[in-house]
Amino acid sequence: MLIALARDGPSVRLAELDAGGRPIAEHTVSPDRLPAWVAERERGQPDGLRWVWADTARVYPVLLDAGVRVRRCHDLRLVRAILTDNLHAELAPAAPDGGDPAAPDPFAVAAPTEPGEPDLLDALEELEGTVAGRDEPDLSAVVAEFGRQWRAVETSSRAARLRLLVAAESVGALIAAELRHDGLPWDVGTHDATLTRLLGPRPRFGGRPVVLETLADRIRAALDAPTLNPDSPTELLPALRRAGLEAGSTRQHELEQLDHPVIPALLEYKKLSRLLAANGWAWMDSWVVDGRLRPEYLPGGVVTGRWATRGGGALQLPKQIRGAVRADPGWRLVVADAAQLEPRVLAAMAGDRAMAAAAQGADLYAALVGQGVVAERSQAKVAMLGALYGATSGTSGQLMPRLTRAYPEAIGLVEQAARDGEAYRRVSTWLGRCSPEAPESWRELHRRLVEGEADVADAQRSRRQSRDWGRFTRNFVVQGTAAEWALCWMGALRTALRELGTEGPGPGLGRPHLVYFLHDEVLVHTPAGLAAQVEVAIADAAAQAGRMLFGSRPVEFALDVRTVESYDEAA
């Protein structure tokens, strides 16, 4: 059962849709009665109900505030973004210099169909001239847009994968709203104590905390620069030069190479200054309310499908202050992160048996040593990151030939993605999120190069741009598929958590619930007595996510799971 929902002036209009998206019954409800109406339908249709609306971020918080949660939705805004890119890519004509398709199909770029294939063209044209971008589409617009999106999915050459992607992206939107609503438990007392220990007491009238001011004085004395502002690279760099230091920048890793009495104080200053600026008292006042950090999560906010946040930098919580993330009394945090997720995803995508074998254990990097691919675990890590990011030089560049010999399918897959990007062909994640077009100016220059019309300087520039874009597309297919796995993991976990615990004051808060998500890591806040069951649910959900994406391919998605009282206890 599908129910479409839209605002209509002072009321809310709803339409029950049949399986093909056609309305079969309509209702009008006043906004204050909407949560009860939704809750009743959820109770009456525990299994098959999906809400269709323009934008989860606008609709769902209202329901959450009223204590109502839904199981499934279809987010027209997010799905449209995926489908528009996907259909453009499916319609793109094969590139003239296509190269040979080394990668086996499912990954292959945009599996080109015949240009002009009518059903896809229709779906795309319909999508382009429509109203989903409008602020408040009415019910007929919502129903019509859903019909178009549904048709676009069903007529795609990869309908099964797109269906899963659409569902995963939409459940992500629900989770994002719930994370913000429930909030991450944050102990301002612990946070304040950490800041005070490292920086000194909070200055009462602004200005630098005493520890920073003392360090600044030492830096000024050591450089004989009495008015120097150490926060200013344009002042600091000349001051370093005057002191006889040959620094090209004031970056940490460059300063570390230098030998001078000022360096230790400067490094310490930069570290603490960063803490104060990014996560100091002002940050705490702005973003922590009533003991909860409530960042605004943006599903699909990154081109690869990863989430972003707006405000507070909640995906960059430094390890220094994670001790402030504390479970409520009598509760625990279950912290789980997927170990070496991206290499495992790559092994599954490529169907690379040797690499999948290395991914059978908890430590994939150690397994590379065991298989004799490299001598040490640290080399395995560097080499693997190099393969995923496109390193050509340095240690990881040197190790690439070994990886290529050991795992030809896996390395072949990322190499193919890189070559596609270099030729400005679009690539796709496992489920069908397509990479964006490169900047038009880059593609134009590349066309001139291919046609022999570029001079030497332009040719050089174009080749550099191509390599840059190839590194992006190489990483895109793996990072994006890892993001899809994480969505499926979290979606499956959310479903499982609903079955645990008893109904509390609010449907989310009396029982275990998700409180944080960081690309390949989740935090669940749970009554202490249920923590063991939560750990099992997290592991089950990971296995389920692997099956959803990759069926029976024998790749294990290992987790590190710990039950703690505060986040800094999780290694």
Added chain:
DNA sequence: GGGGACAGCGCC
């Protein structure tokens, strides 16, 4: 005084 580029650094 606001806007935007840049440097720098935190996270994955």
Added chain:
DNA sequence: AAAAGGCGCTGTCCCC
């Protein structure tokens, strides 16, 4: 000369 992918946020600096 070569340069590893994706982000958000702060302060500085400079321009309008």
